[in-house]
Amino acid sequence: MSLDDDLVARARDGDADAVGVIYSTLAPKVLGYLTMRGAEDPEALTSEVFLAVIQQRRQLHGGADGVRRFVFSVAHHRYVDDVRRRNRRPATLAYEPSDDPRTDSPAEDVAIEQVSLAEVRALLRQLTPDQAAVISLRMMGDFSLQETADLLDRSVGSVKQLQRRALEALRQMITNEVDAG
Template sequence: MELSDDVVRDAAAGDPLATRQVYEALSPRVLGYLRSRGVEDPEGCTSEVFLALVPRLAGVDGGAAGLRTLAFSVAHARVVDDARRRARRPHVLAYEPEHDDRTSESAEQHAVTSVEAERAVRLMQRLGEDQRAVVSLRVVGDLTLEETAQVLGKTVPSVKQLQRRGLERLRELMVAPEVP
C-alpha cells in the first residue's frame, strides 16, 4: 500500500481511518528495517515506533515523504536504543519462536523467515554498521538518499558511497560459498 499526502493530511487531522492506513502502509517496512538491523523484539519495537509517531502526526511537514522520514528516524533511534540496552545487560537465552505455541505465524512472518530472507539477514550482519544501516533504510525502508541521510545524520554523498559499497559487498557474499 502506497502512502499519499492526502492520507497523511487526514491522519494529522485526527482521522482514525487515515491513521490506520498510515500504519498499514509503513509498519511492514519499519518491521523489516528493525529485523534487518537485528533488533531483539522487532514486533514490539515496531509498536513503540508507532506509539511515538502517532502523537507527532499533526506536526509532520513534507506529506508522505516527510512522514516516512520521521518514521524511520524514530525506528533508527529505537535500533540505537536496543543496541545500547543489550550492551548494558548480560546475555539471556534467545527467544525461539518455533517453540512458542502462543501465536501463529502470519503470512508476512512466513515470507520474512523464508530461507532466502534468513540468508539475506545473515549476510547483512556481515556488513559494517553504517553500510547495514544505509542498505536497510534504502532497500527495506524504501527511503530516498536524502531521507536516509537525514535519518542517519550523514551527507547524501556519504550515503551513496555507503550504499554502493554495501551492495557490492552483499553481491560478493551472495556468490561466495557460505561458510558455516
C-alpha cells in the same frame, strides 16, 4: 486510500482513521526494516514506533514523503536504542518449548522462511553498522539517496559511498560462498 497532504493534516489533528491508514501503509515496511536490521523483537519495536508517531503526530508534515521520513526516522532511532539496551543488558531467559502456546507451522515452510532471512541477516551482520543501515533503509524502506542521507544525518555522497562499498562487500561474500560451495 493513499498517503497525501489531506490525510496527513487529518492525522495531525487526531483523526483515528487517518492514523490507521498511515499505520496500515507503513507498518509492514517498518517491520521489514527492523527485522532486516536484526531487532530483538521487531513486532514490539514496530508498535513502539507507531505509539511514538501517534504521540508526536503534531510533527507530521510534508505529505506522504514527510510522514514516511518521520516514521522511518523514529524506527531507526528505536532500533539504535534497542541495540544499546541489548548491549547493556543481554537477555538471559532461556526458551522453553514446552511453555510455547503457539501451534507449529509445517517445518518446511518455517525452514524456507528462516533460511532466507537468516542468510540475509548473516550477510548484513558482516557489513559495518553504517553500511547495513544504508542497505536496509534503501531496500526495505525504499528511501532515495537524499532521504537516506537525511535519516542518517550524512551527506548524499557519504551514503552513495557506503552503499557502493556495502554492495561490493555483499557481492564478494556471495561470490566466496558460491566458489566454496
